[in-house]
Amino acid sequence: MGGGKKIPAWPFVAGSFALGAFALLPYLALRRPFPHWRGSVPLTLRIWNSRLLGAVWLVLTLGLLGYGLSQGSWADWWQAFQTSRFIHVMSLDFALLSLLFPLVLGDDLSRRGVNPVPWLVLVSVLPLVGPAFYITVRPPLPD
Secondary structure: OOOOOOOOHHHHHHHHHHHHHHHHHHHHHHOOOOOOOOOOOHHHHHHHOOOHHHHHHHEEEEEEEHEEEEEHHHHHHHHHHHHHHHHHHHHHHHHHHHHHHHHHHHHHHHHOOOHHHHHHHHHHHHOOOHHHHHHHOOOOOOO
C-alpha cells in the first residue's frame, strides 16, 4: 500500500475547501516526500490517475480559459482586485497554488520515474494549462 506517512493529508485538503491554498501550507511544510508506491495501486487511485479524466479536465480548463479571455476584462478584474477582498484573496490563492504545484509535482514525477525538468518548466510557465496537460499525458503509476 502507498501509506506510511506520519501526517495525513486529508485534514489539510478538507480545510483547503474553506481556506484555499493557505490551509495546505502547514502540510506542505511538514510533510516528507514519499517517492515510491508499495503494493498494487487501488481502484480509486487508478481512476484519479486515468488519462481520460485528465483529458476531460484539460478540455474543461481550455474551455473555461477561452470563455474567460473572450468575455472578461482585465480592467474590471483589476478594479475588483483593488476593491473586493474576496477577489483579492481568491487571486492570491490561485497565485499561491500555482507557485506550490511544482513542489508536489516533483514528488509525483520521481514516483513515476520521469525527468522533472521539462514538466516543472511547463507548469511554471503555464499555470492553468500546464498541470492539466501533465495529468493528461503522464505515465501511470508503476505496480
